[in-house]
Amino acid sequence: MKSLLILVFYLCSCVVSVCASSLGKAAIQVRPPGDAFQRGLTALKENRLEDALVNLTTAEREHPDDARVRNFRGILLARMGKNAEAASEYQEANRLDPLLEDAYRNLGFLRWTEHQLGSAREALERSVALSPGDAFAHYYLGRVELDAGRYDTAFHELELSHQPLPADPAFLIQTTTGYISLGRLDNARKSLDQLGRVSMSYAQSIQVASLLLSIHENDSAIILIEKLNGGHSRAPAAWAQFDLALTYLLAGNYEKAVAQALVNIETLRPAVSESPAQAQAWSVMGIAYAHLKQGERSVNAFWQAANLAPREEEHWLNLTRELMELNRPPEAIKAVQSGLAENPKSYALHLRLGAAYLAAGRYAEAESVFRDLVAAGDPLPTGYIGLAQVLLRTGRAEEAAAELGDAEKKLGSKFLISYFRGLALDRAGKPSEALLAFREAVQLNSSSAEAHMNLGKMELAQGQVNEGIAELEQALRLNPGDRQVTRLLSQAYRRAGDAKNAAKFAEALTEAPASAAADIVGDFIVPQWQAPAEGAER
Numbered sequence: 001m002k003s004l005l006i007l008v009f010y011l012c013s014c015v016v017s018v019c020a021s022s023l024g025k026a027a028i029q030v031r032p033p034g035d036a037f038q039r040g041l042t043a044l045k046e047n048r049l050e051d052a053l054v055n056l057t058t059a060e061r062e063h064p065d066d067a068r069v070r071n072f073r074g075i076l077l078a079r080m081g082k083n084a085e086a087a088s089e090y091q092e093a094n095r096l097d098p099l100l101e102d103a104y105r106n107l108g109f110l111r112w113t114e115h116q117l118g119s120a121r122e123a124l125e126r127s128v129a130l131s132p133g134d135a136f137a138h139y140y141l142g143r144v145e146l147d148a149g150r151y152d153t154a155f156h157e158l159e160l161s162h163q164p165l166p167a168d169p170a171f172l173i174q175t176t177t178g179y180i181s182l183g184r185l186d187n188a189r190k191s192l193d194q195l196g197r198v199s200m201s202y203a204q205s206i207q208v209a210s211l212l213l214s215i216h217e218n219d220s221a222i223i224l225i226e227k228l229n230g231g232h233s234r235a236p237a238a239w240a241q242f243d244l245a246l247t248y249l250l251a252g253n254y255e256k257a258v259a260q261a262l263v264n265i266e267t268l269r270p271a272v273s274e275s276p277a278q279a280q281a282w283s284v285m286g287i288a289y290a291h292l293k294q295g296e297r298s299v300n301a302f303w304q305a306a307n308l309a310p311r312e313e314e315h316w317l318n319l320t321r322e323l324m325e326l327n328r329p330p331e332a333i334k335a336v337q338s339g340l341a342e343n344p345k346s347y348a349l350h351l352r353l354g355a356a357y358l359a360a361g362r363y364a365e366a367e368s369v370f371r372d373l374v375a376a377g378d379p380l381p382t383g384y385i386g387l388a389q390v391l392l393r394t395g396r397a398e399e400a401a402a403e404l405g406d407a408e409k410k411l412g413s414k415f416l417i418s419y420f421r422g423l424a425l426d427r428a429g430k431p432s433e434a435l436l437a438f439r440e441a442v443q444l445n446s447s448s449a450e451a452h453m454n455l456g457k458m459e460l461a462q463g464q465v466n467e468g469i470a471e472l473e474q475a476l477r478l479n480p481g482d483r484q485v486t487r488l489l490s491q492a493y494r495r496a497g498d499a500k501n502a503a504k505f506a507e508a509l510t511e512a513p514a515s516a517a518a519d520i521v522g523d524f525i526v527p528q529w530q531a532p533a534e535g536a537e538r
Contacts, residue, residue, distance in 0.1 A: 035059070036059040037063070037069055039051075040053075040054075040073075041072065044075070049079060053077075056073040057073070059073075060073055067093040068093075070093035070103070071103045074086045074090040074107075074110075077089060078106070083110060094126075101130035101134065101137070102127075104123045104130065105123070105124065105140070107119075108123035108137070109136075115147065117147055120140075120144045121141065135161045136161070139158065139161035142155070143158075145157060146174050147174075149181075154178060155175075169198050169208075173195070173207050175191050176208075179191060188215060206225065213247070213250045218252065221247055225244050229243075229244045242280060242527075245257050246526075248288075257288040258289065262285070264278075277530075283301070283318060283527050285301040286298045286304075286318060290322055295325075302322055310342040313349055314527075317339075319335050323335060324355070329357075329359040332359070333356045336349055336352045336353045347373075351383065354366050354386045367390045370386040370387035379411075381411055385417070387400075387403055388424060392423065392424060392427060397427035398424075401424035405421065413444060418438070419448070419450070422434045426454075431461055431462060435458040438458055441454075441455070442471075449476075453475040453482070453485050455471045456470075456475060456492075460492055465495055468492055469496065490502050
């Protein structure tokens with residue numbers, strides 16, 4: 001494909017060269033057929049690369065200021081796999097003739113093949129600016145933006161190119177990912193339909209299954225992986241069994257996830273060397289049991305995973321998360337200490353230890369852990385937030401606000417810092433400063449119901465009733481049924497003299513169930529898809 005396109009570039013360059021004067025480019029004399037340059041072009045066209053190199057090198061010596069010679073010598077060197085030399089030739093061509101869009105396009109193409117996306121984009125944008133109708137420049141600029149994940153721009157450039165798009169699975173997976181990212185689900189489904197009609201590797205198939213799950217096409221994802229799982233000439237490999245269990249888990253079919261994970265474990269049991277793979281299966285089972293509200297089974301499964309692969313921190317994190325969810329902080333502390341004995345440098349486990357101490361009411365130990373993280377130069381706000389929570393629970397609100405102020409100086413504006421700083425300042429009796437902190441938090445994360453609620457409360461406390469009502473209404477839109485916000489709205493409308501709305505929200509309090517508490521310890525770390533080793537039988 002790439003060789004063919006380079007040849008197309010060669011043919012296009014010939015046309016451009018003939019029309020150079022009419023396009024406003026530097027005039028280039030057409031040389032006689034016996035000229036070294038013409039002999040080099042002929043050899044290049046006939047794929048006699050060594051002859052082409054000899055003649056184009058001679059032409060370069062004879063005509064050192066001819067940008068066209070430099071450009072074609074670059075094409076030749078790229079064909080020979082000498083990318084660094086080819087890039088130098090293209091760059092020299094554009095130094096000699098800044099209007100030679102061919103050289104920019106060819107350099108951009110070369111950089112794209114090397115996955116140097118920044119320099120590829122720069123060169124192709126120059127090419128497009130010089131020749132807005134260049135289909136190939138638009139096409140490869142689209143491919144560059146697709147690789148960079150800049151999907152909106154990528155699709156725009158691909159459409160401008162008017163080129164037929166590849167039907168290979170790698171490209172279709174990329175475009176499907178882009179469509180899903182942009183919310184263009186109809187386009188995504190069309191791409192997925194195309195993928196269903198092409199031959200894919202196992203790794204590509206599980207990528208497609210993941211995409212299907214992301215748009216809630218759960219049944220299609222399961223059918224795809226079940227088909228792959230049963231498509232082996234021999235007994236399915238362990239990685240295939242695991243991927244099927246993971247698919248069931250991600251699709252929300254927890255009973256089947258447990259059953260399939262057990263099959264995976266039995267498949268691996270004879271092989272001691274497969275302990276990490278067994279650990280992944282136990283982890284899937286633990287997450288499935290947790291969703292099924294079978295806490296004891298979930299904990300046992302996570303213990304199995306941690307014991308089989310003690311150097312993998314995610315198993316300890318899943319175990320301690322479930323123990324804290326079950327309100328068993330003393331056991332969580334012991335488990336995270338065991339995990340740290342195997343992973344002493346784990347940032348996440350140190351944070352979890354602080355959180356477990358905090359949940360157990362062991363504030364001195366929690367403070368020590370979080371202060372150690374802060375002193376070590378924590379690059380994230382998490383350690384500072386943990387420290388602030390300890391200080392708030394031990395009645396040191398002003399100190400908490402000061403610590404968070406220091407964090408903001410070190411890390412810049414962060415939502416969590418502003419939000420917890422607002423809480424601390426409110427607790428410290430500084431409502432005006434708390435109001436400013438919550439306003440900043442809402443600006444940094446407008447989708448946080450908690451931030452809108454606390455800002456609304458502060459505005460109500462300072463007599464800004466209408467502003468407070470607006471923030472509380474937004475909090476309720478983001479978290480429907482929140483009883484605390486509903487109660488505050490009833491009170492706010494009463495203060496505003498709006499008896500009708502006050503009564504409406506008071507009545508809603510008697511009807512709405514309590515909203516679910518936020519999960520303060522984070523989601524489970526779900527195992528990754530597994531692909532067969534190179535050359536594995538399918």
